[in-house]
Amino acid sequence: MRYEGTVYRPPSEAGSLIIQLTIGCARNTCTFCNMYKDKKFRIRPLNEVAEDLEMARNYYNRIQVRRIFLADGDALIVKTEDLLYIIDKCHEYFPEVERISVYGAPKDIINKTPQDLRRLKEAGLDMVYVGLESGADEVLKDVKKGVTSAEMIEAGKKVREAGMVLSMTVISGLGGKKYWQEHALGSARVISAIKPEYVGFLTLMVEPGTEIYDQVQRGEVELLNPQEVLDETELFIRNVDAQGTVFRSNHASNYTALGGTLNGDKEKILAQIEASRRRSSFRPDSFRGI
Template sequence: MRYYGDVYRPPSEARSLIVQVTYGCSHNTCAFCSMYKAKRFALRPLEEVLEDFRTARPLFRHVDKVFLADGDALVRKAAELEVILDTVRELYPECQRVTCYASPASIRIRTDQELRRLRDKGLTMVYMGLESGCDAVLERMRKGNTAADIVAMGQKVRRSGMALSVTAITGLGGPELMERHAVETAEAFNAMNPEYIGMLTLMVEPGTPLHDWVADGSFRLLTPGQVLAETKLLVEHLDSPGSVFRMNHASNYLTLRGTLNGDRPAMLETIRRAERDLSCLRPEEWRGL
């Protein structure tokens, strides 16, 4: 197996076979993100991708899951993705799911028919970053899309029959946009009704514009108490029946999990208990990405 640079994957892909289909991120300008700054985006030669899958087969007796890295595998030509998926199915008949990151831009260039065909070939779920449902936050963070754009692409994925996992980041609006960020992010989740909702908590990475803004005082971070208040407001406004909600990333101060909407009261009670006793939060020095 050959990997170029740092490789990132969602927490739920910890036990997946990971093969790079692209290098880096096709957008790579988000002000808060440092993940792919050391790489220039490129499509990996198809034969190299297929060779890695062939090489891995004798190394692993059983492969349940495959994750197509890096940041935006869906941007490849649909015909090439079909070849990759056919190869996975041929070499790993026991594989239950194949997933990848997808950006709103890469979803937009795929036709509905292409997405359905990729689903039929075995691409069962994509991970997409919403980050915020507030356009003012998205613009400042250089996301490159409006909330309406992102919601429309999430709905497009769901129409194809693929599962959709969407993430957002608490604290991304700072104190000034805290309420709008919480409420409008919940509204965006509700409009997409994804199978999975994941919440991270903002961490400032060196080498990013956000790091510079924090240093010069033009962006203020939320306190842990404010993060809890924002999270409570978001959860209060969530109305996405059946969505599995997870806030259990290493960046989070508080762990929350449940299935909407039934588990919302219990999650709100967990937040209220944490507000009464901040000592139960993850210490700052234990947070990570």
């Protein structure tokens, strides 16, 4: 396989074969993200991607590959016919594969027809990861996500209606002190409307080289402390209504680990929050990671 630059994948794809179908992120505007700042976006020629799959098969000739993640930032920008071709190639070289997944940008999901998404699902695209980041329009605008909460809901519902598994991420603290309540309530509203299979909470990490880093330095964005992050998460949990959605806040960026299945485990999650608040023992910033 040939990899270009740093390759990112969701934590739950740690054991997956990663194949770069695109390089970088087509948008690259989000103020908090520096994942693909060093890459100029492009879709790789399909024959190169197919060659990578063949190379991977030769490399893993005695190893069963159960999961494939098509990187980089947004494989769903690729034309449906081309995606179908690559999914077929995944099955050709790895007949044992059980799950193929991608990151999906909301606007690219909206640009696909319901038929496109159903064909992709039937071909074997099983799971889509969408960075909601926030369900508050004020926050989405400030961080230059380029999408509204209504578009997030439309995209999320389309993925679910196509029968794919949907995993969404929210970034705790993204609204800063100014918008923490809007962030919690807006995110609860969007997750309630979509009811994805999974919602994962990361916690904002402010990296040098990002626009938000400079905003923090200039005092334009005030970050939440760990106790305030808990307050924000509590407000989300109290207001979300997403029966069956698995909630996880156990990423390396989080100050504390929380988890449960909504709505039944709400009291359990609130008890975890309260216990963490009382202990006041949080992962130190030096141990937090992306």
